[in-house]
Amino acid sequence: xxxxxxxxxxxxxxxxxxxxxxxxxxxxxxxxxxxxxxxxxxxxxxxxxxxxxxxxxxxxxxxxxxxxxxxxxxxxxxxxxxxxxxxxxxxxxxxxxxxxxxxxxxxxxxxxxxxxxxxxxxxxxxxxxxxxxxxxxxxxxxxxxxxxxxxxxxxxxxxxxxxxxxxxxxxxxxxxxxxxxxxxxxxxxxxxxxxxxxxxxxxxxxxxxxxxxxxxxxxxxxxxxxxxxxxxxxxxxxxxxxxxxxxxxxxxxxxxxxxxxxxxxxxxxxxxxxxxxxxxxxxxxxxxxxxxxxxxxxxxxxxxxxxxxxxxxxxxxxxxxxxxxxxxxxxxxxxxxxxxxxxxxxxxxxxxxxxxxxxxxxxxxxxxxxx
Numbered sequence: 001x002x003x004x005x006x007x008x009x010x011x012x013x014x015x016x017x018x019x020x021x022x023x024x025x026x027x028x029x030x031x032x033x034x035x036x037x038x039x040x041x042x043x044x045x046x047x048x049x050x051x052x053x054x055x056x057x058x059x060x061x062x063x064x065x066x067x068x069x070x071x072x073x074x075x076x077x078x079x080x081x082x083x084x085x086x087x088x089x090x091x092x093x094x095x096x097x098x099x100x101x102x103x104x105x106x107x108x109x110x111x112x113x114x115x116x117x118x119x120x121x122x123x124x125x126x127x128x129x130x131x132x133x134x135x136x137x138x139x140x141x142x143x144x145x146x147x148x149x150x151x152x153x154x155x156x157x158x159x160x161x162x163x164x165x166x167x168x169x170x171x172x173x174x175x176x177x178x179x180x181x182x183x184x185x186x187x188x189x190x191x192x193x194x195x196x197x198x199x200x201x202x203x204x205x206x207x208x209x210x211x212x213x214x215x216x217x218x219x220x221x222x223x224x225x226x227x228x229x230x231x232x233x234x235x236x237x238x239x240x241x242x243x244x245x246x247x248x249x250x251x252x253x254x255x256x257x258x259x260x261x262x263x264x265x266x267x268x269x270x271x272x273x274x275x276x277x278x279x280x281x282x283x284x285x286x287x288x289x290x291x292x293x294x295x296x297x298x299x300x301x302x303x304x305x306x307x308x309x310x311x312x313x314x315x316x317x318x319x320x321x322x323x324x325x326x327x328x329x330x331x332x333x334x335x336x337x338x339x340x341x342x343x344x345x346x347x348x349x350x351x352x353x354x355x356x357x358x359x360x361x362x363x364x365x366x367x368x369x370x371x
Contacts, residue, residue, distance in 0.1 A: 043233070044279070045274045046314050060367065069361065076092045086101065087100065088367075109147055149187060204226070237249045246260045273292050301337070305322045317331065318331075321351065325345055
């Protein structure tokens with residue numbers, strides 16, 4: 001074989017390798033592990049073996065008002081917003097502030113972090129894109145209304161719902177609008193993504209399934225009251241709660257109902273699903289565990305306050321907050337109390353569980369790291 005032929009084969013090999021790397025990057029879920037509910041299927045599964053007693057406070061950081069969102073982590077920094085209008089970066093080990101950014105409204109939205117850029121919304125209806133290292137604003141998109149949902153970032157796009165009744169898709173690089181879909185009702189639910197389809201609820205009680213690329217409707221399902229719960233996707237089904245007191249399981253492709261379960265009260269909490277078990281809270285002071293395939297109740301754990309915090313689940317433990325001001329850890333197997341921690345205010349924030357400990361916010365304005 002001549003040297004020229006060898007060089008041609010080498011060039012073709014390098015080009016094919018580069019193409020495969022590019023394609024694999026395009027299909028990657030950009031914000032997996034650094035977003036609300038942990039992944040784009042919004043499973044609520046925590047990749048941690050945490051077994052702490054929740055009695056040791058490593059640190060706490062005081063903001064000016066309630067924290068209802070879930071923090072995200074990257075490279076030793078914790079990122080979260082507060083109802084005091086500020087978005088914060090604090091040191092993961094010490095809780096010392098790195099930077100803060102003043103937004104135009106209170107922040108309920110949990111951030112999505114992709115390629116060292118943070119994306120989040122505020123009650124003024126603005127989506128912000130910040131450089132994670134410095135907090136410098138890269139761009140903003142003013143949608144009006146108010147943004148309570150947490151963005152999903154995938155394949156260079158940012159997706160989010162708004163109280164103006166629209167669901168939006170923007171370029172992640174510059175914030176330019178790609179498409180919007182009019183639901184006719186406020187969208188507080190965050191979206192789940194699977195296999196080119198995006199799923200979310202609206203306050204008129206509709207669960208929507210849209211094409212990820214162009215926003216065309218695939219199907220819709222109507223519950224009797226508002227859906228503010230974020231759907232979770234698992235094993236060919238999409239699960240979500242409604243203010244009509246039901247937790248629903250629908251077929252992922254068709255939207256047909258598989259089963260429903262009636263809780264004690266309205267459901268704002270988003271479900272977590274792992275190992276054929278599904279966990280969620282309700283306004284009736286209960287955390288439920290169901291069989292994810294049949295909807296049969298396995299156990300229920302009672303608190304002294306509403307549960308609109310969304311649970312995070314490890315192999316053995318379910319973590320969640322309650323408006324009785326406690327962060328709880330209960331057994332996946334039987335719902336027995338494993339540990340609890342008393343904050344100085346209601347815990348609506350959904351916990352982020354790591355091997356280092358559990359990060360969560362409270363209506364007392366504090367972000368905690370406890371173990």
